[in-house]
Every structure is written in structure tokens, then in C-alpha cells.
Amino acid sequence: MSLRRVGILALKDLLYGSRSFLIIFVILMPLLMWLLVEMIFSGTSVPRLGIADEGNSQIPAIAATYESIELTEYASASALEQAVEVGNADAGIVIPAGFDAAAAAGTTNLTVYIWGESLASNRTILQSTVSTMIRQVAGQAAPVQIETVAIGEGESIPWSQRLAPFIVVMPIVMGGIYLTATAVVQEKERKTLNALVVTPASLTEVYFAKALLGFIFSLIMGIAILLLTSSLGNQPWLLILFMALGAVMAVELGLIFSSFVNNVNTLFATARLAQLIIFVPALFYMFPWFPQWVSRIFPSHYFVTPIMDISTSGATWADVSAEVFFLIGANVAIGLIAWQMIKRIKQFAA
Amino acid sequence: MNARIISALVIKDIVLIFRNKLFLLITVFGSIAYIAIYFVMPTTVDESLKIGLYSSSPVVPPVFQNLIDGGQEGVDVDKLDSDQALRDAVDEGTYIAGIALPADILTGDNPQINLYSRSDTPTEVSDSLAFMVSELAYVQSGQLPVTSQSVLGTDLIGKQIPMQDQMRTILPSILIIVQLFALATLISEEFEGRTVRAVLVSPANIVDFFMAKGVFGVGMAFGQGLIITAIIGGLATQAGIVILTLLLASLVITGIGFLCGAFSKDNMSAVSWSFVVMMLLLMPAMTALTPGVSNWVKIIPSYYFVDTLHRAMNFGMGWSDLWPSLLIMAAFAAAFTSLGVLALRKKVR
Amino acid sequence: MTDAIVAENLTYWYGDLVAVDHIDFNVASGEIFGFLGPNGAGKSTTVKMLTAQMKPKDGTATILGMDVTTKVRQIQSQIGVCFELPNMYEQMSAIENLKLFARLFNTKDFDGYDLLKRVDLAGRENERVENYSKGMRQRLMVARALVSKPKILFLDEPTSGLDPSSADGIRDIIRKESQRGATVFLTTHDMMEADELCDRVAFMDEGKLVALDTPHNLKLKYGRRALKAQVAGRGGELEEREVVMDRPDTPKAVEELFSSENVVTVHSEEATLGAIFMQITGRGLSG
Numbered sequence: 001m002s003l004r005r006v007g008i009l010a011l012k013d014l015l016y017g018s019r020s021f022l023i024i025f026v027i028l029m030p031l032l033m034w035l036l037v038e039m040i041f042s043g044t045s046v047p048r049l050g051i052a053d054e055g056n057s058q059i060p061a062i063a064a065t066y067e068s069i070e071l072t073e074y075a076s077a078s079a080l081e082q083a084v085e086v087g088n089a090d091a092g093i094v095i096p097a098g099f100d101a102a103a104a105a106g107t108t109n110l111t112v113y114i115w116g117e118s119l120a121s122n123r124t125i126l127q128s129t130v131s132t133m134i135r136q137v138a139g140q141a142a143p144v145q146i147e148t149v150a151i152g153e154g155e156s157i158p159w160s161q162r163l164a165p166f167i168v169v170m171p172i173v174m175g176g177i178y179l180t181a182t183a184v185v186q187e188k189e190r191k192t193l194n195a196l197v198v199t200p201a202s203l204t205e206v207y208f209a210k211a212l213l214g215f216i217f218s219l220i221m222g223i224a225i226l227l228l229t230s231s232l233g234n235q236p237w238l239l240i241l242f243m244a245l246g247a248v249m250a251v252e253l254g255l256i257f258s259s260f261v262n263n264v265n266t267l268f269a270t271a272r273l274a275q276l277i278i279f280v281p282a283l284f285y286m287f288p289w290f291p292q293w294v295s296r297i298f299p300s301h302y303f304v305t306p307i308m309d310i311s312t313s314g315a316t317w318a319d320v321s322a323e324v325f326f327l328i329g330a331n332v333a334i335g336l337i338a339w340q341m342i343k344r345i346k347q348f349a350a
Numbered sequence: 351m352n353a354r355i356i357s358a359l360v361i362k363d364i365v366l367i368f369r370n371k372l373f374l375l376i377t378v379f380g381s382i383a384y385i386a387i388y389f390v391m392p393t394t395v396d397e398s399l400k401i402g403l404y405s406s407s408p409v410v411p412p413v414f415q416n417l418i419d420g421g422q423e424g425v426d427v428d429k430l431d432s433d434q435a436l437r438d439a440v441d442e443g444t445y446i447a448g449i450a451l452p453a454d455i456l457t458g459d460n461p462q463i464n465l466y467s468r469s470d471t472p473t474e475v476s477d478s479l480a481f482m483v484s485e486l487a488y489v490q491s492g493q494l495p496v497t498s499q500s501v502l503g504t505d506l507i508g509k510q511i512p513m514q515d516q517m518r519t520i521l522p523s524i525l526i527i528v529q530l531f532a533l534a535t536l537i538s539e540e541f542e543g544r545t546v547r548a549v550l551v552s553p554a555n556i557v558d559f560f561m562a563k564g565v566f567g568v569g570m571a572f573g574q575g576l577i578i579t580a581i582i583g584g585l586a587t588q589a590g591i592v593i594l595t596l597l598l599a600s601l602v603i604t605g606i607g608f609l610c611g612a613f614s615k616d617n618m619s620a621v622s623w624s625f626v627v628m629m630l631l632l633m634p635a636m637t638a639l640t641p642g643v644s645n646w647v648k649i650i651p652s653y654y655f656v657d658t659l660h661r662a663m664n665f666g667m668g669w670s671d672l673w674p675s676l677l678i679m680a681a682f683a684a685a686f687t688s689l690g691v692l693a694l695r696k697k698v699r
Numbered sequence: 700m701t702d703a704i705v706a707e708n709l710t711y712w713y714g715d716l717v718a719v720d721h722i723d724f725n726v727a728s729g730e731i732f733g734f735l736g737p738n739g740a741g742k743s744t745t746v747k748m749l750t751a752q753m754k755p756k757d758g759t760a761t762i763l764g765m766d767v768t769t770k771v772r773q774i775q776s777q778i779g780v781c782f783e784l785p786n787m788y789e790q791m792s793a794i795e796n797l798k799l800f801a802r803l804f805n806t807k808d809f810d811g812y813d814l815l816k817r818v819d820l821a822g823r824e825n826e827r828v829e830n831y832s833k834g835m836r837q838r839l840m841v842a843r844a845l846v847s848k849p850k851i852l853f854l855d856e857p858t859s860g861l862d863p864s865s866a867d868g869i870r871d872i873i874r875k876e877s878q879r880g881a882t883v884f885l886t887t888h889d890m891m892e893a894d895e896l897c898d899r900v901a902f903m904d905e906g907k908l909v910a911l912d913t914p915h916n917l918k919l920k921y922g923r924r925a926l927k928a929q930v931a932g933r934g935g936e937l938e939e940r941e942v943v944m945d946r947p948d949t950p951k952a953v954e955e956l957f958s959s960e961n962v963v964t965v966h967s968e969e970a971t972l973g974a975i976f977m978q979i980t981g982r983g984l985s986g
Contacts, residue, residue, distance in 0.1 A: 024622035032629045036636065046474045068474035068481070085502040093497075109498055116503035119510065120397040120424030127497050128482040134496040135488060143491035144455075145462045146480045150469040151441045186618065264618055265535075269371040358802035362788065369790040544786035548843070551750050552803040553776040 001208065005201050009209030013183050017213075026179050026217045030171040030225050046070050047122045049129070050089035052080040055097035062133045069129055081113060090118040091126040103138040110134060164229050165282040165308045169300070171225055172243065173278050175218025176250020177257070177271055183210040184258035185267045207342050211251045218247040231311035238317060239310050245327040246303035250278060252334040259341040281305060299330040351561060355554045359562030360569070363536055367570070372621075373532050380528060381578060384521045388582045391517050395510035398426040399479070402445040402466075404436040405429070406453040413490040414451065423507070425482070440466045447471070447479045463487070504665070511664045518584045519659035522575045523635045526599045527652060529571040530607045530631070531624040537563065537611025537694070538620030546698060556698055560691055567604030572597050588662040591672055595662070598676065599655040601683035606631075606651075608690025612697045651682040701764055703728045703851055703882035704749060708758030711744050718744040720906035721758060728850075731873065731883040733893040735976065736903030742886050743783070743855070745903070749884070750780055750853055763850060776804065779849035783856045783886075785836040789829040793820055793839050796828060797846055804847035811846075818842045819868055833860045841869055845876070852876055855886045870896055890972040900972065904980045914972060921978050922970020926953065930960040937963060 014022075046067070051060050052074040063071045074080040077094040084092040092113045102108040112127050135142075184207065187193040196206050222243040226232050232239060254271070261267045281304040284295035295301045302323045309315035367373050403414060410418070410429070417427040428445070430436045436448040448466035455461050465483055467476040489495060501507075540546040549559060575596040579585060584592055610627055614620035634653035647653050658675045661667040704726035711719040719741040726732040736742050747753040749760055751771040760767045762774045787796050794811045801809040815824050818838040828836060837860050844852055854873070858866035873896055877883055887893050893900050894914045902910040910917060924944035929937045940960065942952045944967070956962065 021618050021622045024626045028626055029629070032626065036629070036633055047478075066477065068477040081502060087503070103496070106494070109494075109496060111500050112497045114499050114501045116501050116505040117510070119395070120507055121399040122424070123499065124399070124422065124424035124482060125478040127499060128485040129478060131485045131488070131495065131497050132481040135485075135493070138496070140488070140493060142484060142487070143460070143493075144484070144487040145460055146465055146483055146487075147462055148465050148467065148476050148480060150471075151437055151466055152469045182618065264621065265370050265372045268621065269375045354805060355803055358799060362791070362799050365795070366788065366790050543789060544782070544784060545788055547752070548780075548782065548786045548800075549803070551752060551775055551778070551780045552800060552847075553772055553805070554803050555772055 050092035171221030177254040180214030180254035181258040391514035405451040533607030534610035534624035571600035605686025612693035710757035733897035733900035779844035781844040
């Protein structure tokens with residue numbers, strides 16, 4: 001195999017392949033997914049409180065320190081009320097001038113505006129929270145101490161983090177499976193594969209070039225997504241190792257699927273099966289109460305789970321070394337299958 | 351414009367799209383999946399926080415007793431017989447938190463209340479509950495309440511819209527949006543395969559060609575959207591508005607499909623661009639029912655599909671309330687359809 | 700009889716490039732008219748204007764007496780076009796493709812199976828075009844052009860990619876269409892085909908019409924007839940001899956050849972259209 005020819009072919013695919021597919025599916029799609037997840041899940045896990053401070057109360061400053069609410073300040077009472085009415089805030093308070101002094105004197109009762117569509121539980125929580133802030137401003141001593149006791153050993157994982165494996169795996173799927181497979185299938189569709197194999201370039205080199213392109217892009221985008229989600233953690237090289245091994249697996253699956261299909265539409269339909277193989281462990285990671293042994297059946301479990309453990313729980317080499325060797329073995333096995341599929345291709349015409 | 355020619359071209363497109371494996375996968379299995387999703391969604395909304403309570407004191411303070419008796423909206427409190435039972439129940443997930451009142455709750459000077467929560471409960475949730483318990487303690491100690499409530503907007507206490515009803519507005523929107531892919535790829539295949547030229551040297555002219563694509567696009571999107579909506583009971587309220595919304599949504603998507611097909615240089619780029627446009631259109635559909643949706647989402651046309659359907663189906667709003675949204679949708683439909691036709695015309699020429 | 704096709708001062712340019720440069724020609728009804736020229740000569744652009752796919756930038760063209768710029772639908776209902784590159788609906792079968800176009804043309808008494816039989820695709824009617832070989836697709840293209848029983852057939856390289864037997868079949872169809880009364884506008888690189896089929900041929904080069912006449916007249920005018928002989932040399936090897944015909948000294952040259960040489964074989968040679976084209980333009984048809 002000539003690396004020079006492989007490089008020439010890979011560069012050809014990069015420069016003259018389906019640029020829009022590359023940009024959209026491999027680069028844009030994972031970013032869009034990340035954005036979508038951020039949009040849906042950020043800021044919706046806590047009740048939203050709006051404050052319009054007409055005086056110079058301490059309450060906004062106190063509220064800003066609370067993690068249990070999402071605070072938004074409004075310039076006027078009417079803006080606040082409108083925000084609450086349309087649901088941009090679950091609740092809101094208008095703090096009149098001189099409120100703090102009145103609260104200290106015990107002569108105030110503040111109205112908490114509640115969004116009609118908010119849940120009863122949220123209303124109770126927000127009203128209690130506001131009451132607590134007022135009592136703090138009023139200097140009222142707490143009649144009890146409250147000791148929060150955590151039971152069990154689990155960790156609180158926000159939804160945006162639960163979805164992180166899904167987002168992290170997407171570039172591996174898009175770059176590894178789709179980019180590689182479409183590069184092959186397009187050559188078949190356009191009959192250019194025939195033209196290539198009557199040159200010194202062998203079929204192996206042609207496929208390897210496409211695999212290389214898919215691998216590089218899936219790795220780059222995987223790392224980019226880890227950076228965007230601040231998930232690189234303390235062991236970036238270990239993470240990159242697993243991303244690389246995952247990318248190899250995805251590329252091999254892409255080669256296997258592309259050997260069966262002759263046009264892009266069929267590829268997109270059938271490659272979804274390959275997607276499932278990769279994504280199922282990510283799904284199980286999102287829902288820890290699912291029976292996790294099912295996830296272990298899928299080879300991608302052995303890179304998805306370590307990636308998440310390393311980035312979120314600080315797992316080290318000692319914790320994940322077994323998965324590395326398993327992955328290497330799995331990649332060799334899948335690679336052999338892919339190699340057999342490529343060797344059996346005798347007819348290049350679509 | 352020739353009806354016979356247009357019908358021949360529409361029939362041809364229907365045959366072709368149903369032979370497109372990817373389209374079949376997305377549409378047929380997607381439709382089945384959507385219906386399945388709808389029926390597994392919860393049909394009720396649990397508005398209350400489930401909390402357990404154990405009191406070491408033989409007499410439960412009145413404020414907390416009031417909780418047990420159901421006197422506090424949004425909180426559902428059960429009394430347990432032992433601290434261990436409370437801890438176990440919290441650990442199992444039966445309660446989101448457990449309040450353990452000490453023996454000296456009524457007599458002690460600054461007694462300590464234990465608030466149990468699972469370790470995987472978000473901190474903000476346990477903090478909120480601590481505030482609630484603290485406020486109860488203030489009231490118990492004789493302090494007057496310092497806040498009162500005023501509800502703005504339609505009060506849905508006890509009438510919250512369950513997830514299944516919310517899905518009724520989202521699913522048809524998603525199904526219509528996904529048709530964008532079918533139209534974009536059909537158009538790009540005509541250009542890539544040069545069949546558009548073959549058609550245009552027959553008696554079919556460019557108007558027939560566009561009309562056929564438009565009829566096909568709107569028909570497929572609207573037809574599927576309507577069928578799904580009917581199956582999941584979406585026509586039970588304000589059927590006229592719902593049908594019009596689906597039709598306008600279909601027109602918008604058809605126009606966008608024209609644009610995607612016109613700007614794609616081959617089938618691959620049509621698939622790619624239509625996927626990314628679909629993702630953009632799906633964003634408002636996914637977030638439209640999430641409280642506090644950002645205003646920028648409202649410039650994306652599909653926001654109005656879901657919002658209008660939601661207000662018609664779940665709130666029974668009528669023409670007088672919804673005409674602005676319908677007008678906005680009609681404007682989007684006119685704009686995108688015109689742009690799409692212009693773009694295609696330029697590509698044909 | 701009204702000419703089927705009339706082009707007067709027909710012109711088209713792409714930016715600074717004049718692709719069709721003020722050409723004039725007529726095609727009589729029922730005629731098989733050959734349109735020859737290298738790639739880039741302007742043949743396709745001319746055909747696109749005649750089939751109302753593009754509007755001329757200057758000049759006029761009429762098809763069956765109708766202006767190509769104003770009577771587009773009327774013209775297109777009377778013509779059949781076979782494109783150079785296949786453009787069938789690949790996911791549809793052959794018969795489905797033909798039925799679609801029959802509906803578009805509103806062809807009465809359309810028999811797709813018979814049409815496919817004529818182009819030697821009998822038995823393959825229900826197969827999807829995506830599974831057809833190149834030759835089969837080409838034959839299907841010809842069949843599609845015939846769906847509406849057109850008055851004028853525009854055929855662009857109809858026998859390209861066909862084996863000799865299939866190509867013969869297509870030429871036979873062309874003759875029969877002409878006998879039916881259809882006018883055939885044939886664009887081809889195959890000189891022998893043009894020579895064999897066409898009543899008249901036009902040579903196009905760099906946007907201009909450089910010759911237009913019957914093949915016979917073109918040969919007479921530009922061609923050179925000769926007598927070619929092989930004679931046995933001293934050592935027994937064969938040598939070539941040539942006597943140009945149609946010269947005053949031709950009889951004497953022929954007599955001298957036969958009397959002084961040991962003639963083994965003799966045959967006459969006519970000019971080919973390809974050679975004539977080269978003579979006129981200074982380059983070959985391959986461009």
C-alpha cells in the first residue's frame with residue numbers, strides 16, 4: 001500500500017467530494033444537535049423568577065446567589081407582569097421603593113405574581129423562596145436549623161449532561177459511518193471507482209483513503225464537541241484515545257455498509273441500522289435505570305461509556321484500561337469483516 | 351396550465367417517492383413511531399411534590415399537620431412511622447424528599463429538622479425544599495406570611511396540559527417538516543437526472559412542472575399531517591383552525607422544499623441541506639411548548655405551526671384569537687412559495 | 700409543401716462566445732436531415748433553439764410554420780426529442796416511463812409494448828431503468844421520442860453506444876418514420892450513418908454552417924474519386940497504386956496501369972463525408 005497514493009486519494013475526496021455533505025452532516029449537524037440540546041434543557045430545570053426593583057432592595061442580590069432559581073431582572077413592573085403572563089417567568093415580584101425598611105419593620109406583604117400555567121409545586125417553591133429572601137432582608141432569625149442529608153451514592157446529573165454522550169457520539173457516527181460510506185457509494189454511483197482501480201491505486205488504497213478522511217473528521221469534530229460541552233476533563237489524551245478507537249469502529253461499519261449499497265438513498269436508509277449500533281449505549285447512559293447489561297452487548301458501549309466516565313467522573317487509565325483492549329480487539333474483528341467485504345466486491349457498476 | 355399534465359406529473363412523483371427507501375423509512379416508520387409515542391405519553395400531570403414526613407415529637411406541629419392533611423397546594427405529604435422508613439422511602443424514590451421533625455420541634459430553642467433527599471437529586475431542588483420547610487417553620491413560630499399570590503394569565507391549576515396533549519400539537523408539525531426532505535430530493539433528482547429537460551420538451555411547460563411539484567408537496571405534507579392529527583384526536587377542537595394551520599404549514603414547507611431543491615447542486619447536497627433546514631425548523635417545534643422560549647425562535651416559521659395548534663387544540667382558542675398567527679403563517683407561505691418558485695425557475699432556465 | 704423547419708439568421712451567444720452565428724437553413728417535410736459537426740460547433744445550441752428549450756438571441760426559427768418563441772406548447776406537442784445523454788426516470792420501469800410521456804402528450808391509442816418491441820426491448824418492459832445497460836437506455840430514449848408519433852423527430856446521437864445490430868434497428872426505425880411522413884433532424888458523428896440515412900447534411904463548425912447539400916453532391920463537389928489498385932512488386936510484395944478519376948488523362952492512366960503492372964486487386968474509392976468535412980474546415984469531426 002502506498003501512503004502517497006492514499007494521501008492523494010484522501011485529498012481528492014476532501015477537496016472534490018460532496019462538500020455540502022461534509023460541512024452539513026459532519027460539522028454542522030453535531031453542532032446543531034448540541035445547540036438544540038442546550039436550548040431545550042438549559043434553564044428549564046429550575047423555576048424562573050423575575051424581579052422588578054423599583055427601589056434599591058437587597059433582594060435581587062440575594063436572589064442572584066440562589067442556585068435553586070433562574071433570576072431575570074426587569075426594568076419595570078409592567079414588563080415583569082407581561083413576562084409572567086406570557087410565561088417567560090414562572091413568577092415575579094415587584095419590589096417597591098423602601099421595601100427593605102418596611103420588611104425590617106414587619107409591615108409588608110409582597111405579591112408574588114404567578115404564571116397561570118406553572119405547576120402547583122413550582123408556585124409553592126417560588127413563594128417559599130421569595131419569603132425566605134424577604135425574611136433574610138428583614139433580619140428575622142430562622143426558628144429552625146435545616147440539615148440537608150443526602151441518601152444513597154448516586155450523583156445528580158443534569159439533563160444536558162445526560163445527553164452529552166449522544167452529542168459526543170454524533171460526530172463519530174456522522175464522520176465515521178456516513179462520510180466514509182457516502183464517499184464510497186458516490187464513487188460507485190458515478191462509476192468513477194472503475195476509473196480509479198485501473199490506475200496503480202488499488203481498491204485497498206481507495207477504501208483506506210476514504211476511511212482516513214472519515215476517521216480524521218470524526219475525531220476532530222468529536223474533540224470539538226467535547227470542548228464545547230466542557231467535557232475534556234483531566235485526561236484529555238485518554239479521551240482522545242477512546243474517541244479515536246470509536247472513530248475506527250464507525251469507519252469500519254461505514255465501509256461494511258457501503259459495500260452492500262449502490263446509491264445514496266439506500267445508504268442513508270440502511271446506515272441508520274449502523275447508527276443504532278453506535279447510539280444504543282448512549283441511550284442507556286442517558287437513562288441509568290435501564291438495565292445496563294443490554295448496553296454491553298453493543299461494541300460501542302466500550303467507547304461511549306469510558307468517554308463519559310472520563311469526562312464526567314474523572315475515570316483514569318486504571319478504570320478504563322480493560323475497555324481499551326476490548327475495543328482494539330473489536331476493531332480488529334470488525335476490520336477483518338470489512339476487509340472481507342471489500343475483497344468480495346467484483347462489480348463496481350451501480 | 352393543464353390539469354391532465356399536472357396530474358400525470360403528480361402521479362409520477364408519488365410513484366418515485368414511494369420507491370425512495372429513505373423516504374419510506376422516514377415517513378412510514380416515522381408515522382408509526384409518532385403514533386406510538388403519542389399513546390405512551392402520560393395523560394396526566396402530577397403537579398405536586400411528593401414528600402414524606404416523620405415526626406419524633408408525638409405532636410406534629412399544626413403547620414406540618416396541615417401539610418399532611420393536604421392543606422398546601424403543590425405538596426403532597428405522607429406521614430411515616432419511623433425515621434428509617436422515611437429514609438428508605440426517599441432512597442427508593444417514593445418521595446422527592448423527607449422531612450424528619452425532631453422530638454423538640456415544638457419546645458426546643460432552634461431545633462434541627464433533617465431534610466432527606468437522594469444524592470442524585472439536583473442541589474437546586476433540595477435547596478428549594480429547604481426554603482419551603484424554613485418558611486413553614488417561620489409560620490409555625492408565629493411569624494406572619496410575608497407574601498401572597500396573584501395568578502397572571504389563564505390559571506391552569508388542576509387543568510395542566512398533559513404531555514400527551516402537548517404531543518398532539520408537536521407530532522403533526524414534525525411530520526410535515528420532515529416532508530421537506532422528500533420534495534427537495536425529488537427536485538434535485540429531476541435536475542441531476544436531466545429528466546426536467548425531457549419533461550419540458552413535451553407539452554408540459556414550466557408552470558405545469560411547478561404546479562405538479564407544489565400539488566405533490568402540499569398534498570403529501572398536508573395529507574400525512576391531517577391523517578396523523580385525526581388519529582391522535584387533534585380534530586376534536588377547533589377543527590377548522592387546525593386544518594387551516596396544517597395546510598398553511600404544508601405550503602410553507604413546500605416553498606422551503608423548492609428552495610432546498612433549487613439551491614442543491616446534486617442529490618447529496620439536497621439531502622444534506624434539507625436535513626439541516628429540517629433541524630432548524632424542528633427547533634421551535636421542540637421548544638415551542640417549553641416555558642420561556644427565546645424570542646429569536648419566533649422568527650422561524652415552524653414556531654407558529656406548533657403554537658397555533660397548541661392554542662387551538664389545548665385552549666380552544668378561536669379565529670378571533672388566532673387570526674394574527676394564521677396571518678403570519680399565510681405570509682410565510684406566500685413568501686417561501688414565491689421564493690421557491692423563483693429559485694426553481696431560474697434553475698430551469 | 701411547407702418546410703418543416705426554417706431557420707433564418709439564427710443566432711445565440713453565451714457572453715462573448717457566439718455559439719450559433721447567423722445560420723440559415725430549411726428542412727423539408729419528410730426529409731431526413733443530418734446535422735454534423737465537431738463538439739462545440741453549436742449543434743446542441745441550435746437544436747435547443749429549434750425545440751424551444753432556448754430562445755434565439757437573434758434571427759428566427761419556425762417549426763411547422765410556428766415561431767419557436769411564441770408557440771412553444773404547440774411546437775412541443777408535435778415533436779419528439781431523443782437527447783444525447785440518457786434522462787429517464789431510473790426508479791420507474793421502461794413501460795412506466797413511456798406511459799408517463801404518453802399521458803403528457805395525450806397520445807391516443809398508445810401501445811407502449813409495441814413501441815418497446817420496435818426498439819428491441821420486448822420482455823424488459825417492467826424492469827426499472829436503473830438496471831438497464833447503456834445500449835438499452837439509448838433504445839428506450841429513442842422509443843420515448845416516438846411516443847407521440849411526432850411530426851418532427853430530433854435525434855441526438857441515437858445510435859451512440861449501440862452494437863451494430865441494434866444500431867441497424869434504430870436506423871430502420873428512422874427510415875420508417877421518414878416513410879410515415881415524419882421529418883427527422885439527426886445529429887450524429889457517425890459519417891457512414893449520415894451518408895446512409897440522410898437526404899441532406901449540414902456541416903456546422905464554430906457556430907457557422909459551412910456546407911449544406913445532399914451527401915452525393917457534397918462528394919461530387921468536394922470529393923475525389925480514385926481507382927485504387929494493389930500490384931505485385933518484383934519480390935512478390937504488394938504495392939499500392941492510385942489513379943485519380945474524372946481527369947482527362949484518366950483512361951490512359953488506367954490502360955497503362957493494367958498493361959505495365961501485375962494488378963492483383965482493384966477497387967474504386969469515394970470521398971467520405973469525414974474527409975470532405977476535413978477538407979472544408981481544415982479539421983476533423985472529432986474536434
